């Protein structure tokens with residue numbers, strides 16, 4: 001891969017898959033940081049392929065298809081329309097396992113080369129704070145390689161996510177707010193305490209573990225490959241729902257690296273939209289990362305939406321999101337709750353995908369701004385997570 005500069009410029013970069021292996025962590029391995037790390041420490045390329053297979057060989061390129069029913073419903077013409085990339089059958093039921101797989105491969109490379117400060121018998125725990133798709137992805141991957149995992153969840157959590165975590169052998173810690181706690185989510189506080197005691201941050205947020213952004217790009221590479229194979233290298237909009245922000249940043253970056261022109265339409269809900277707020281000020285600040293708290297702070301009111309997986313009160317990866325918004329000439333869309341609800345119905349009923357309200361929130365963004373798009377516009381929405389109830 002030709003290298004991309006730190007401002008996100010990738011004009012000369014072109015990621016192309018290597019062979020036709022169905023597992024994207026094999027097919028695109030040469031473009032990922034864990035693979036460069038492995039080779040630079042003496043591991044053979046053949047051994048990296050073996051390592052992917054042994055870690056998790058369930059990843060497959062997820063389908064992207066023009067939905068004629070959705071395109072008709074939204075009055076797009078035959079030359080335009082809505083393509084849906086359906087991630088609901090991915091490992092763990094969402095895109096989160098892509099982020100975590102690149103962390104896990106990095107750890108396993110270090111372990112198998114004997115350069116990690118532990119042995120397979122004395123592995124430190126992985127740690128994550130989540131009670132949703134990220135936790136399930138973490139538990140799925142950790143279970144497969146028998147790596148201990150601590151999951152920090154809210155005191156009130158229950159239901160199918162918790163029972164799935166239990167069945168996968170995760171070590172669950174419920175986190176009530178303690179009177180001496182500083183402001184902030186108690187599950188994040190307990191997670192950070194565990195990391196400071198030696199646990200490994202198995203996180204889907206770049207500031208906690210930047211290696212998660214590495215594997216997230218596979219979604220964008222696959223998307224670009226599928227669209228370019230279908231003769232389309234130029235989209236009018238790529239709708240991606242934003243919670244912590246890692247997904248949008250890595251998808252957009254991946255699409256760009258693989259030569260797909262795709263303006264990022266980052267979607268938040270009216271009940272929690274810290275990225276929309278940051279975008280209005282940070283877009284004109286060339287030193288935005290140094291002025292973090294001028295642009296990003298916790299959403300002041302109780303975050304609320306049916307799309308409850310994207311209610312992060314801060315967009316942790318906002319700097320990378322703003323880089324992508326600027327580089328692709330994109331925008332932030334704030335979806336009204338009525339469109340979040342309508343999108344959650346259209347996913348199963350019109351498109352025929354068993355997608356969750358969080359997973360269809362990108363479609364809510366399209367509903368919000370449909371009137372501003374031409375009838376022959378070509379747009380992509382990411383259906384990122386399965387409905388579990």
Ligand SMILES: Cc1ncc(COP(=O)(O)O)c(C=O)c1O
Nearest residue numbers: 133243244245246247309384385
């Ligand atoms: C299904 C689904 N889609 C999208 C997102 C948003 O991803 P990110 O938090 O990286 O912005 C999440 C986050 O939990 C999710 O569960």
